[in-house]
Amino acid sequence: MKKSKADPKGVLTGSHFMDGDFALAEGALAAGCRYFGGYPITPSTETAERFSERIPYVGGVFIQMEDELGSIASLIGAVWGGKKAMTVTSGPGFSLMMENIGLACMMETPLVIANVQRGGPSTGLPTLTGQQDMMQARWGSHGDYEIIALSPDSPQECFDLTIEAFNLSEIYRVPVFVMTDECIGHMHEKVVIPPAEEIELVERKWYKGPKNKYLPYKNDTDGIPFMVKVGDGYRFHTTGLTRDERGYPLLNAECQATCVSHLIDKIKDNADKIIHLEETDIDNAEILVMSYGITSRVSIKAVQEAKKAGIKVGTMQLKTVWPFPEKRIKELAGKVKAIVFPEINAGQVVLEAERVVGDKCEVVSVPHYGGWVHDPKVILNAIKEAAK
Amino acid sequence: MNKEEQNTEKNPIEAILRMDRMPHIWCPGCGIGTVVTSFAEALRKEKYDLDKIAVVSGIGCTGRVAGYIKLDSFHTTHGRAIPFATGLKLAKPDTKVVVFSGDGDIAGIGGNHLIHAARRNLDLVVICVNNFNYAMTGGQVAATTPKSANASTAPYGNYENAFNLPYLTEAAGATYVARWTALHLRRVTKSIQEALNKRGFSFIEVITPCVTLYARRNRLGDGLNLLKYYYDMSEIQHGADTRTLDISYQGKLIVGKFVDKEKPTFLDAMNEHLSSALGDKYQIYGDKND
Numbered sequence: 001m002k003k004s005k006a007d008p009k010g011v012l013t014g015s016h017f018m019d020g021d022f023a024l025a026e027g028a029l030a031a032g033c034r035y036f037g038g039y040p041i042t043p044s045t046e047t048a049e050r051f052s053e054r055i056p057y058v059g060g061v062f063i064q065m066e067d068e069l070g071s072i073a074s075l076i077g078a079v080w081g082g083k084k085a086m087t088v089t090s091g092p093g094f095s096l097m098m099e100n101i102g103l104a105c106m107m108e109t110p111l112v113i114a115n116v117q118r119g120g121p122s123t124g125l126p127t128l129t130g131q132q133d134m135m136q137a138r139w140g141s142h143g144d145y146e147i148i149a150l151s152p153d154s155p156q157e158c159f160d161l162t163i164e165a166f167n168l169s170e171i172y173r174v175p176v177f178v179m180t181d182e183c184i185g186h187m188h189e190k191v192v193i194p195p196a197e198e199i200e201l202v203e204r205k206w207y208k209g210p211k212n213k214y215l216p217y218k219n220d221t222d223g224i225p226f227m228v229k230v231g232d233g234y235r236f237h238t239t240g241l242t243r244d245e246r247g248y249p250l251l252n253a254e255c256q257a258t259c260v261s262h263l264i265d266k267i268k269d270n271a272d273k274i275i276h277l278e279e280t281d282i283d284n285a286e287i288l289v290m291s292y293g294i295t296s297r298v299s300i301k302a303v304q305e306a307k308k309a310g311i312k313v314g315t316m317q318l319k320t321v322w323p324f325p326e327k328r329i330k331e332l333a334g335k336v337k338a339i340v341f342p343e344i345n346a347g348q349v350v351l352e353a354e355r356v357v358g359d360k361c362e363v364v365s366v367p368h369y370g371g372w373v374h375d376p377k378v379i380l381n382a383i384k385e386a387a388k
Numbered sequence: 389m390n391k392e393e394q395n396t397e398k399n400p401i402e403a404i405l406r407m408d409r410m411p412h413i414w415c416p417g418c419g420i421g422t423v424v425t426s427f428a429e430a431l432r433k434e435k436y437d438l439d440k441i442a443v444v445s446g447i448g449c450t451g452r453v454a455g456y457i458k459l460d461s462f463h464t465t466h467g468r469a470i471p472f473a474t475g476l477k478l479a480k481p482d483t484k485v486v487v488f489s490g491d492g493d494i495a496g497i498g499g500n501h502l503i504h505a506a507r508r509n510l511d512l513v514v515i516c517v518n519n520f521n522y523a524m525t526g527g528q529v530a531a532t533t534p535k536s537a538n539a540s541t542a543p544y545g546n547y548e549n550a551f552n553l554p555y556l557t558e559a560a561g562a563t564y565v566a567r568w569t570a571l572h573l574r575r576v577t578k579s580i581q582e583a584l585n586k587r588g589f590s591f592i593e594v595i596t597p598c599v600t601l602y603a604r605r606n607r608l609g610d611g612l613n614l615l616k617y618y619y620d621m622s623e624i625q626h627g628a629d630t631r632t633l634d635i636s637y638q639g640k641l642i643v644g645k646f647v648d649k650e651k652p653t654f655l656d657a658m659n660e661h662l663s664s665a666l667g668d669k670y671q672i673y674g675d676k677n678d
Contacts, residue, residue, distance in 0.1 A: 009671075035479055037471075056662045059671035061478045063654075065471060066504040073468035074475030077444070080462065081479025103465050230460040230476060231483050233439040237406065237455060239463035248409060249455060249463075 001171060001222075006030050006199035010058050016191045020184035021046035021088075023155040023191050024114045025054065027162025028086045030199055033112070034060030035085040037074035039067055039093060042126040043182040044116035047088040068096035075111045076104050080238075082229035084166060084204075088114040090182075091124065094133055094140070101175055102141035103240045105263055108217070108225065110169035110204070112162065114178040116185040119370030129182040130370035131293055131344040135351075137177045138322050144260050146267035148274060149177040149322040151292040155189045161319060167202040168274060172266055173224055179321065181344070183294040183373060207234070216247040217259075223266050267323055276319040277328060285314025287383050288336045290329075290353060292318040294373055295342050302379035311387045324352045333360035338386035342366035342379045362386060401428040404438065406458045413452060417603075417611015419570030419596025420450050423517055424457070426573055427488070430580035441484040441584075444473040446493035448524045449598075450517040453488040467498030470505045473512055481655055481674055484513065484584060491518040491532040495551050499531065506560035506589045508654040513583040513590045516553065517570075519598035527601030534637040538605050553593050555630040558647050563588035565630065565647035570596040571619035572643065579645065588653055595622075595641060608638070 010029035018026070024047045028036070036055065038048040052062040060083070065071040068089055075085040089097065094115050104111055119125030120132050133140075137149045148168050150161045158180055165176040207214055207226035214234045217225050228234045241249035242256045267274065282288070287306070291299045296317040306313045314336070318325065333339070338361055341350040347365040354363045366382045368374050405428070414420050431438065443461040445454035446469035454461040460483075464472045469487045477485040487494070494502055494516045505512060521539050522528040529539035532553070533546045542548075554565045564586045566579040576594055583590035595618050597603055599611030608614050618641060626644040633642050652660065655673065662670045 035475065037475060056666055056670050059673060061658075061673060063474070063478060065474075066500050069468060070471035070474070070501055070504070073464065073471035074478075076464070077462075077472040077475030077477075078479035079475075080460075081476045081483070083479040085475070085479075099465055100468060103468075230442045230480050231439060235438065235459050235461075237461045237463070239455060240465055241463065248406075 002203040004201050004203050006196040006201055007032055008196035011196040011199060012193050013195045014193055016193065017188055018155060018191050019046065019186050019188045020152070020155040020158040020180055021116060021186065022050045023158035024088060024162050024178065024180070025050035026191070026193060027159040028112065028166070029054060029058055030159070030193065031084065031163045031166035032201055033084045033086045033166065034058070035075070035078040035083040036062045036087065037065050037071040037078065037085070038087050039065055039071050039089070041090045041093045043118055043185045044088045044090045044114065046185070047114065047116070068093035069100065072097040072100040072104070072113070076100060076107065076109050079109045079111050080230055086112040086114070088116065090116050090118050091120045091133055092122070094136060098140040102143060102145065104175045105141065105145040105147065106240050107238050108173040109175070110173050112165045112169055112176050112178065114162070114180060117179065117181040125371050127182065128371040129294065129344060129373065131181055131295065132348070132370060134179060134321060134343070134345065135348045137179055145263045147175055147177060147322060148172065148267065148320065149179050150276070150319055151179045151321050152184060153293055153296045153317060154184060155187060155191045157319070158184060159191055159193065163199060163201070164276070170202045170204050171224070172270065173227065174267065179293065181294050215245040217243060218245040219262065223269065271323040272327070274320060274323060275325045277325055278317040278319060280315045282314040282316070282332065284312050286312045286337045287314070287387050288332055288339045289313060289315045289379070289383065290318065290339055290341045291315070291343070292321050292349070295344060298373045298376055299342060299379055301376035302383060305376070305380050306383045309384065311383060313383060318349070321349060324349070324356070326356045329353060329356050333357040336361055338362040338364055340364045340366060340379065340382050340386055342368070342374050342382070344368045344370050344373065400432055401425055404428045404431055404458050406456055409456055412456055414449065415600045415611070417597065417599035417615070418449070419519065419594070419611070419615060420453065420517055422570045422573060423515065423576060423594050423596065424453060426576040427515065427580055429577045430584060433577070434581055434584055436584060440482065441486065442476060443486050443488050444469045444476065445487070446489040446498060448490040448493050448522070449519070450488065450490035451493055467493055467496070467501065469493060470498055470501035470512070470514065474505060474510055477510060477512060478655065486513040486515065488515045489517070491516060491520070492522045492530050495553055496531045503556065503560040506557050506562040506591070509561055509563060509589050509651050511587055511589070511653045511655070513580070514592070515580065516591065516593050517596050518553065518593050519596050519602060521598055521602045523598045523601050527598070527605055534635050536637045537602070540601070540605065550635060552630070552634045553591070554633050554646050557591040558630045561589065562591045562647060563649050563651050564590035566645040567593040567595070567633065567643050569618040569622050569641065569643060570594055571615050572622070582648070588651055
């Protein structure tokens with residue numbers, strides 16, 4: 001993995017008061033993203049607006065595409081043209097992107113998609129929050145594959161995790177989702193952007209070998225194939241069809257197994273390196289509050305109150321939701337009495353916790369159908385109930 | 389010439405084909421291969437730098453072209469070849485990007501992208517092979533099927549209006565529009581040469597026979613017959629008013645070069661406008677940013 005420092009042109013070093021949507025754009029620019037193809041959708045539009053305002057001074061392209069199908073397709077093209085690329089959307093647009101997210105996975109194209117979630121299904125709650133696209137992020141495109149999804153809990157994390165998303169996408173050649181929500185998207189807070197030399201980036205894994213020897217999908221020793229871009233003279237081919245090392249279609253069960261297991265294993269086998277968790281007071285906890293995104297912020301109040309009531313509560317914020325931190329949760333399941341899991345959906349990621357934990361401890365879902373965040377009292381009651 | 393020498397003699401088209409992928413999947417008598425031949429011939433005549441051109445296809449019979457052409461080539465999703473090409477072109481402006489796909493892909497499922505790419509005057513060459521039906525999936529009715537023609541999902545004949553693609557693309561803003569039949573080999577080649585040298589959105593429609601489905605279902609003879617029929621029924625009218633270019637079932641086909649004009653491309657307009665709006669602070673976008 002070749003590392004480099006951020007290009008100062010894209011880094012707005014300093015302390016800012018900005019919302020999560022703007023912070024996504026600043027994170028992308030700091031990470032070296034120089035192509036943005038987007039389509040306006042509430043509550044994500046401010047990211048596109050920010051990027052379109054900033055990119056002329058940085059050097060790159062912003063294009064407002066005709067729809068989200070076009071946005072994501074254009075991103076894949078831009079990445080094979082050598083750029084780092086990003087788009088941002090919300091539920092309905094995310095649905096429209098699903099087919100080409102599969103193409104990006106199949107072509108092993110590194111790119112970043114931020115989803116500023118709102119309440120669904122359908123048009124749902126355009127201006128109000130939700131965390132209802134978490135399973136869609138994991139499973140939304142057809143077929144078997146793995147992706148990476150991060151979930152920031154603040155504008156600062158929107159900035160930080162967008163950079164992390166770009167780095168992970170380059171390391172594993174996979175689409176990475178930044179799953180934020182309307183609350184964080186429109187929440188103004190202090191965002192500290194460090195100097196460019198303090199921002200570490202991962203460079204694309206370029207192939208430099210002889211022109212007639214390049215195999216687009218031959219795995220390197222780390223399990224990830226090398227990439228080239230259009231115009232480098234390799235005259236390569238890639239396709240959404242099941243393909244062999246040459247990138248040529250090969251439609252049989254054997255090639256399918258090799259191709260698909262690789263798409264899955266490159267993430268699963270590296271889960272420990274990818275997963276980013278933040279834990280507090282875990283060691284003696286009897287109750288573990290698991291959460292991600294804005295719900296982690298809301299949980300803090302409930303956890304403070306529970307501690308005042310004498311309950312030993314630990315917390316785990318999933319900065320990485322996918323791949324799911326199975327190993328760590330299995331370890332903790334034998335130690336805590338219950339896991340309390342609030343989410344602004346009918347109970348999505350909690351299903352994974354239930355699957356992993358089995359009967360080792362109780363798992364309590366604290367659902368919220370969207371439109372607002374949890375009342376901390378609801379989470380507190382769930383903690384108290386679980387501690388009984 | 390001894391036998392060994394004979395074996396090393398190559399068809400010039402092989403230089404741009406992935407010969408390790410032959411034989412191709414197209415039916416005997418299909419017109420797609422002749423369009424590929426014209427494309428190869430255009431590159432040869434232009435002595436085009438083969439490292440500076442990429443091909444993007446969508447899905448369908450013509451969608452397979454990208455897989456057989458030995459250039460940087462992408463076989464993408466149904467209808468999304470044009471937006472894929474849009475991102476590629478904008479990321480790598482020094483590369484000529486050619487979209488090679490069928491009528492169903494470009495004008496049916498991808499119709500929205502077609503008109504928007506033309507509207508923006510993106511510097512793309514779009515070669516649209518029109519065989520009047522969805523062939524890969526078994527001859528279903530398409531946005532281009534002439535009225536009264538039979539198709540597997542129009543078993544009693546088609547009663548929908550068909551797109552007039554030259555009219556559509558001209559109205560949307562294309563700067564180069566031509567239509568030929570697959571048997572107009574030299575003219576297709578020349579149009580592709582002109583489009584390769586054009587800065588702007590170029591659209592070339594090529595009418596081809598679908599021998600296995602459209603021809604058989606409508607009892608139009610074999611591929612060669614239909615290829616010849618389309619050629620014989622065509623009338624060259626360069627500069628014809630594109631409003632008059634509707635295609636009727638087995639009727640007259642007006643072919644030719646209808647539009648060839650100059651207009652700033654998306655990137656030219658972007659650079660020009662932002663330079664004037666932002667002055668020296670604007671980072672001119674182009675190859676030096678690569």
